[in-house]
Amino acid sequence: MPETPEPERSPQQDAIDARAAERKAARARIEQQGTWVDLQVRQAMERGDFDNLPGAGKPIEGLGETHDPQWWVKRLVEREQITVLPPALQLRKDDAALEEAIDALAGEREARAFVEDFNARVIRARYTPVDGPPLVTMPRDVEATLAAWRERRAQRRRTRAAAQAAAPPSPSRRGRWWPRPRR
Numbered sequence: 618m619p620e621t622p623e624p625e626r627s628p629q630q631d632a633i634d635a636r637a638a639e640r641k642a643a644r645a646r647i648e649q650q651g652t653w654v655d656l657q658v659r660q661a662m663e664r665g666d667f668d669n670l671p672g673a674g675k676p677i678e679g680l681g682e683t684h685d686p687q688w689w690v691k692r693l694v695e696r697e698q699i700t701v702l703p704p705a706l707q708l709r710k711d712d713a714a715l716e717e718a719i720d721a722l723a724g725e726r727e728a729r730a731f732v733e734d735f736n737a738r739v740i741r742a743r744y745t746p747v748d749g750p751p752l753v754t755m756p757r758d759v760e761a762t763l764a765a766w767r768e769r770r771a772q773r774r775r776t777r778a779a780a781q782a783a784a785p786p787s788p789s790r791r792g793r794w795w796p797r798p799r800r
Contacts, residue, residue, distance in 0.1 A: 702749075703748050703749025703750065704742045704745070704748060704749070704752070705748075705751060705752040705753070706749065708738060708742055708754040711735060711738075712735070712757075715732070715757065716765070716766070718731065719731050719732065719762070720769060720770070720773075725766075728763060729763060732757055732762050732763065733759060739756045740756060742754075
């Protein structure tokens with residue numbers, strides 16, 4: 618029996634077949650992924666990864682209360698302990714902690730930049746409309762603040778040097794800094 622030639626395929630038919638094959642492959646991947654996830658969960662349960670989780674056996678917190686669309690923001694603020702203050706109060710807080718903050722800095726250039734940034738924020742807040750309590754924080758005198766910073770730093774160094782001088786000398790091990798070869 619003579620073979621019948623196959624009819625010629627159009628490019629459109631090839632594209633349709635290719636899309637159908639892609640859909641079939643995607644469906645198979647999704648089904649396979651579901652079984653993979655189930656396998657991972659089952660293995661984790663066998664290992665005991667889900668045992669003694671925090672909140673196990675307790676009612677779900679906030680369940681049954683009225684729905685708050687901003688619940689996730691409130692939980693984030695509570696968990697991360699984020700405080701958002703009006704600019705005047707934030708500047709008061711920053712002013713109170715300024716010496717401690719610049720004492721943690723290593724060099725005078727960094728301390729100067731920190732104080733100048735603080736002053737720029739104070740001046741910017743003075744020229745913006747008031748949100749919340751009035752702004753009573755004044756800009757810092759940069760040179761006076763840095764002079765006090767230098768004095769505190771010198772005092773810390775003197776205290777540290779005195780503590781090191783008063784400490785008993787540690788036994789020094791003089792010797793090679795490289796290991797000896799074993800024989």
